[in-house]
Amino acid sequence: MTSITAPSIDVSIPELQERARTLRLHVLRMAERVGQGYVGQGLGIADLLAVLYFGEMRYDPRRLDWPERDRFVLSIGHYSIGLYAALAEAGVFPLDEMDSYGADGSRLEMSGSEVTPGFEMTGGSLGHGLGQAVGMALGHRLAGRKSRTFLLMSDGELQEGSTWEAAMAGAHYRLDALIAFVDCNGQQADGAPATVMGIEPVHDKWTAFGWHVQRIDGNDIRAIVHAIACAKDASGRPHAIILDTLMGKGVPLFERREKNHFIRVAPEEWAIAREQAMARPGAPS
């Protein structure tokens, strides 16, 4: 049976929080330049990406094809703005390249794909990620590697049948080196999942499919670190970590905005957003 490799986090919580703040500023920088983008998603998922890319994952930004690396699989192509922020911050490509987000001829597409270095697969046609992640976890095991597979998928993807086909396979093969994060931000294209097509009880569904399940505040870095540690202690099953996140997290202007899959930002709002993202929690305003 595969056992998960030793914890690699030796970074403090405040350091990770600082990284998340930087990632949020990167997200705003990219979106401001084109005047739009999946800002809500990018800000909402910054905490997870900070933990994975600057604490938990074993990878080498200068050797992306290192076979032993832990893999991060982004099933949701439109969240790519968040991953670009993490990859640029990690040094996979120059920070300045972020200014090409969404531009003609750029490697940083609005809906991300494997043209961008550091992308393990092409997401965006939703419902593909979990199947490929199961394949990668199986592949690592067959190759005798200890590498882990981390997947980020969305609550909307819980409506695709392919997700549950893959979930069944993950449990069947006892892929305990697979950790799937499910971003429950309460939003999809036509509104809230509760009105579009109910997905709850999410926790019970994954449990019934044979997964080890945790549900946490996905914007609480301490909780994310703790959940990953708990996953390491539970062997023999794949892990689902359900993240309740807030779209636009870290920018109160967007947090309070009526939820929308694609938030509109007026030109004069970017400066306010930047300022809000820059403010450290707890610091006097």
Place this chain on the structure above:
Amino acid sequence: MSGGASTVPTTSSAPVGITGTTGSILTSDTGGAASVQTAPFGHALVAAGERDARIVGLTADLGKYTDMHVFAQRFPERFVQVGMAEQNLIGIAAGLARTGHVPFATTYCVFATRRAYDFIAIGAALGRANVKIVAGLPGLTTGYGGTHQGIEDLALMRAIPGLVVIDPCDATEMAQATAAAAEHDGPVYLRLLRGQVPMVFDPATHRFEIGRACLLRDGGDVGIVSTGLMTARALDAADRLEAAGVRASVLHVPTLKPFDRDAVLELAARVPRLVTAENHVVSGGLASAVADTLVDAGVAVRMERIGIPDCFCESGSIPYLVKRYAMDADSIVAAAQRVLTVRRSTNPARNA
């Protein structure tokens, strides 16, 4: 039959190299059209729904993005949201059809045809269930790259026995094709132009009919056979060719299946130099349907194909992509000029 005057300048003004950005998926690129209509499909479906109480609307989490929201607002009790689940979308639609309803199901071309292919082939087509699939973002109408650009849907849908396949040109035809699909008894795949849609045809004179092509220009030097939004560019190309002293016919073929073979053969008999233009990969769609027709009839003509080459396309702004993949009016003009340059050794019609 005339399709009315084309008033729409369709050539993108942004040269390749000038950087645009992909933009929101809801952004409509109208190619600088002089006249546009909003949500022609949504409004036409409401009109059909007023006439026929059997019509129901379905979508897979893309109501706002496919103009289905217009129908959902008017007939909330006849609207079914299935969530992001395209296979189930077609499955439920087929079930509704089998209980006497006329379901119109919307999603994007890629998700309808790639994800739900088996469900369309068996659930809708094999049983001749009265399902209408209305699919957005055909070809290069989105900058979202290979995952979102429906570049081979016509090939996939054409290959399914008994399915009607339509690629409308503009807002007028989008509305008329919606009405025609509602009246047709059997499964239909209809490409969707959504949001702000250019108007090329005059609704007072244009008549869309399933299976019928229309000759929009009649010129004897070169014949352009086009479908979907490429017809607007074909008309533009014909204008430019005329300014250069070349008279072009433009045959608009909005129905890929059943295919109007007679119209194509008639054109080929008069003008044995053809250019096909489609918002789709060059194999399996319009060009292939034209070639099938000519081969079956034993007719040899010289032909050039305008369409997406055999590749997944980049992300980017629509004007950038249209130039990058040679899908603009300039490219049609150039193809017409190539096809007019008679090369004896490669022209079987001339060699014969």
